[in-house]
Amino acid sequence: MVERSQKEVWRLTPWLMIVLLLGNFVLMAYDAKTASQERVIRVWALAIANFVQSPVTTVSSAVTDYFKSISTLRSAQTENDELKQQVEELKVQVQRSEELSDENERLRSLLSLRSESKYKILPAQIIARDPSAWFDHAVINLGSLNGVKLNMPIVNNGGLIGRVVAVSPLTAQINLVTKDKSGLGGVIGELATSNAIGVVTGNGKRELLEMGYVPGSIEVQVGEMVYTSGQDGIYPPGLKLGEVVEVRPGSATVPQQIFIRPSARLFAMEEVAVLLYEPPERPEYEKTVPNAVAEEKKKP
Amino acid sequence: MEQVKITIALIIAIILQWTLRNVAEPFAYVDFPLIIIVYAALQRNAINALILGTISGIAVDALSGGILGANGFSKTLVAYAVSEIARRVYLDNLLLQIPVIAGACLVDDLVFYGLHRLLGQVPSAPVVVTIAYSLIGTTIAGTFIYLILRALSTDKIRRQKRDFFAPRRQTRRRNPIRLGRR
Known part of the structure; x- marks a missing residue:
C-alpha cells in the first residue's frame, strides 16, 4: 500500500473530490435519461441486498409474531369458545354451499363456460x-x-x-x-x-x-x-x-x-x-416519437 | 488497521440502512453511512472518506426511489467539507464531534433535496419534517456509534493525543540543598 504524506493527501483531496462529484453527476444524468428502463446497478444491488434483507425480515417477523402470540394468548380462551360455536354454524353453511357449488358447476358445464x-x-x-x-x-x-x-x-x-x-x-x-x-x-x-x-x-x-x-x-x-x-x-x-x-x-x-x-x-x-x-403489444408508431402518427400520415 | 475497521463499519452501516426501515419505520431517519463517513473524515482520513462517501451513497441510492448518484454526490461533498474542517480545527473531542454530525446531516439532506429539485424529481416526504427528524435521529445514533468506535480504537486516540499534545518540557529544578551549601 502506498504511504502518502499529509501534504500530498491534502493536495490530492480536492482533485479527488472533483473527480468523484463528476462521476456521481454523470451517473445522475444517465439515471435520469433512462428513467423508464431497468437500471443495471439497481438490479445488481437488489440481488446483493437480498442476501441480507431476506434473513433480517425472517428473523424480525418471527420475533414480532412471537410477541404478538404472547399478547393474544390472554384472550385466547374466550375466542376459542366463540370460534367453536362459529365452526358449528359454518359446517352447516359449507354443506349448503357445496350443494350450490355442485349445482353451479353442472350449469356451467352445460353452458361450456370456464371459471377462471x-x-x-x-x-x-x-x-x-x-x-x-x-x-x-x-x-x-x-x-x-x-x-x-x-x-x-x-x-x-x-x-x-x-x-x-x-x-x-x-x-x-x-x-x-x-x-x-x-x-x-x-x-x-x-x-x-x-x-x-x-x-x-x-x-x-x-x-x-x-x-x-x-x-x-x-x-x-x-x-x-x-x-x-x-x-x-x-x-x-x-x-x-x-x-x-x-x-x-x-x-x-x-x-x-x-x-x-x-x-x-x-x-x-x-x-x-x-x-x-x-399489457397488449403497442403499435409500432406509439413506440417512436410522439409525432410519429403525423409523420406517417404525411407519407404518400 | 484503522482503514479496515472503518471499511467494515461502513459495510455494516449500509446493511443496517438497507434493512432496518422494514423492522421499524423511525430507523429511516438515521443515516448510518453518513455517520461512518464523518467519522472517517474526522480521523483526517480524507481520501478514504471521499471514496467511502461515494460508494455508500451509490449503494443506498441503488435501493432507493431517488436519483442514482444523488446520495453519492451529497456524501462526497460532506466528506470533503468535514475533512477540511478537521484539518483546520482540533475536533478529537466527542462533544465537538456531535455538532459536526448534526451539521453534516443538515448539509447532506439539503444537497440531496436540492439535487432532486434541480433534476425535477420532488421527494414524497415533507421537507422540513424529514430534515428535522434525520437531524435528531442521525445525531443521537452518531453519538452512540462514536462512543463505540472510540472504545474500539483507544490506542490510536491515545497516540494522536500524544502527537498533538507533546508532554511539556519540565524546567530542571536546582537542588535547594546544594544552593544552601554555597
Missing part, C-alpha cells in the same frame, strides 16, 4: 423498504425466477399499490402510485358508464393522488370511487385506486382538479400480490 380468474396473481412479502427517508419504494421477495417482469402491477386487498421498476432473479423493487413522477389512466366510476376519464398522478404528497384532465363539464362527487382505465398501457382496467376526497371545479375549458385518497394502505403493507398482467 381474470388475472393470475402471485402473493409476495415486503422484505425491505426504501433506505432513504425521502422516498417510499419497497422490495418484494419475488423476482424474475418467479415470473415477475418489469412494470407488472402490484395490488393488495385495498386496491392498486404500484408497479415493478426493477427485477433481480430473487427480488423486485416496486414503486408506489403516490410517487411524484408516477402516472396512470383513471376513471371515476365504472369504465363503461362514466365519462370522467383522466390521468392520475402522484403529487409529491404521501396520502393523496391527483387526477387531471377531467373536463369541467362533468359532475364529480366527493366519495366516488376511482378505478384504472387501462389506457396507460401498464395497468389493466378496473383496479380500485381510491376515493375522491376533494374536487376543485373547472369550467368548460379548464379541467377539474380532483384529489384521491388511495384505498390500499400504502405505508403499512406487509403482504402484497403481483398481478401477472402484461
